[in-house]
Amino acid sequence: MGRQASLEPRFLKSKAAWYLSVPPLLSRTGKRAQDYFRTKAEAELRAKELKRIKREKDGYAAKANSQLIRDAVECDELAQICGFSGLREAFMAWSNQFDKRSKAILFGQLLEAPLDCSLLG
Numbered sequence: 001m002g003r004q005a006s007l008e009p010r011f012l013k014s015k016a017a018w019y020l021s022v023p024p025l026l027s028r029t030g031k032r033a034q035d036y037f038r039t040k041a042e043a044e045l046r047a048k049e050l051k052r053i054k055r056e057k058d059g060y061a062a063k064a065n066s067q068l069i070r071d072a073v074e075c076d077e078l079a080q081i082c083g084f085s086g087l088r089e090a091f092m093a094w095s096n097q098f099d100k101r102s103k104a105i106l107f108g109q110l111l112e113a114p115l116d117c118s119l120l121g
Contacts, residue, residue: 007050009043012036018043025057026050 009018018037027033037043072087079090 007047007054009037009040009047011040020047020050022050026053 004023007020007022009020011017012019015036018040020035020037020043022033022035024030024032035043035046037046075090076087079085079087082090084090084093
């Protein structure tokens with residue numbers, strides 16, 4: 001396995017620019033890349049952002065056991081069969097419906113507190 005990118009800005013004299021060596025998992029293209037910057041501050045800011053993204057991805061990987069992955073893939077396939085683009089879209093639709101139902105005023109609530117105008121919004 002290859003060496004891990006350090007995500008530390010370096011100065012390239014031939015281009016008179018700062019650059020970061022970005023590993024495939026963090027690059028915009030999915031391939032190893034070099035991002036160039038005019039100033040060291042810009043390069044350091046991008047490095048800090050990439051390090052944060054890497055920590056988040058490492059955290060996701062630690063939480064994902066084989067059963068969770070199988071369940072997620074199965075649910076994603078079911079969501080697509082039901083017309084959603086994937087699991088995230090299906091969950092967001094369910095969540096929005098749940099929020100609307102839980103915010104609705106129930107008839108019994110109106111009968112119990114008819115003078116409480118806060119229930120009406």
